[in-house]
Amino acid sequence: MNRMLILATVAALAWTVAGCGEKPSVTVYKQGQYQGKPDKQPWDNDQFKGDKTAWEKSVKARNLGQNEYVRISGG
Amino acid sequence: MARMKFLCDAERCIECNGCVTACKQEHEIPWGVNRRRVVTLNDGVPGEKSISVACMHCSDAPCMAVCPVDCFYKTSEGVVLHDKDLCIGCGYCFYACPFGAPQFPQDGAFGLRGKMDKCTFCAGGPEPDFSAAEFKKYGRNRLAEGKLPACAEMCATKALLGGDSDVIADIYRNRVLKRGKGSEVWGWGTAYGKPEKQPAAQPGAKS
Numbered sequence: 597m598n599r600m601l602i603l604a605t606v607a608a609l610a611w612t613v614a615g616c617g618e619k620p621s622v623t624v625y626k627q628g629q630y631q632g633k634p635d636k637q638p639w640d641n642d643q644f645k646g647d648k649t650a651w652e653k654s655v656k657a658r659n660l661g662q663n664e665y666v667r668i669s670g671g
Numbered sequence: 672m673a674r675m676k677f678l679c680d681a682e683r684c685i686e687c688n689g690c691v692t693a694c695k696q697e698h699e700i701p702w703g704v705n706r707r708r709v710v711t712l713n714d715g716v717p718g719e720k721s722i723s724v725a726c727m728h729c730s731d732a733p734c735m736a737v738c739p740v741d742c743f744y745k746t747s748e749g750v751v752l753h754d755k756d757l758c759i760g761c762g763y764c765f766y767a768c769p770f771g772a773p774q775f776p777q778d779g780a781f782g783l784r785g786k787m788d789k790c791t792f793c794a795g796g797p798e799p800d801f802s803a804a805e806f807k808k809y810g811r812n813r814l815a816e817g818k819l820p821a822c823a824e825m826c827a828t829k830a831l832l833g834g835d836s837d838v839i840a841d842i843y844r845n846r847v848l849k850r851g852k853g854s855e856v857w858g859w860g861t862a863y864g865k866p867e868k869q870p871a872a873q874p875g876a877k878s
Contacts, residue, residue, distance in 0.1 A: 630744040632754025632796040638815040641800040654817030659834040663842045
């Protein structure tokens with residue numbers, strides 16, 4: 597009788613804690629958050645080597661180049 | 672630097688489709704997919720107006736809101752991009768987009784809808800810059816080369832402006848003042864009327 601009680605207690609204990617060792621094996625989906633690969637900044641490459649100022653200067657020159665009033669008549 | 676935007680001047684667009692051709696050529700876009708197209712309003716009627724339409728990279732982009740797999744992200748320059756590895760081609764973004772920007776290439780023998788393709792503002796995608804994978808999936812990354820979108824830079828009449836919103840708005844303002852008409856900017860209220868949606872902070876990500 598005593599042995600049966602011990603066995604039942606051990607079995608109940610094992611059953612109770614059975615799920616405790618489980619770890620999540622899939623990525624947690626967070627609603628509304630980007631799930632894909634991270635991207636780098638446009639200046640973090642071989643051409644600009646992380647120089648944000650140089651990149652901004654280059655883009656700004658191209659931006660201003662779209663103003664034909666400046667390009668043709670010089671102002 | 673402010674955020675990147677497109678601006679199409681309907682007074683200047685001559686429907687030459689140079690922007691469409693530039694985009695197709697730059698990114699080697701497959702047959703049947705048009706990241707940019709020219710739409711003519713009141714075609715054939717005197718006073719018809721043409722506008723060049725593509726993804727406007729909206730402030731509060733509806734495509735981002737409806738995507739069931741959350742494959743969209745916004746860069747620090749305000750460019751809306753997506754990860755094609757995650758896209759399931761459901762087409763929700765197409766229904767949500769007010770500009771009809773998302774395109775779906777035919778994939779497979781039975782006309783299945785492939786992964787969504789859209790204008791990237793010539794900013795590539797989440798693959799490494801200048802890599803073959805990036806070019807194949809998203810096209811050329813001109814922004815990382817310090818250049819602006821090919822469509823805007825190729826526009827012969829400078830009807831299509833693309834770039835830093837402060838600069839292109841200034842260019843347009845001066846233009847309107849000089850010619851004295853045509854101050855309406857098509858699509859700006861729809862695309863940029865809502866306040867900027869703050870991107871979720873993610874380590875290592877652009878947004």
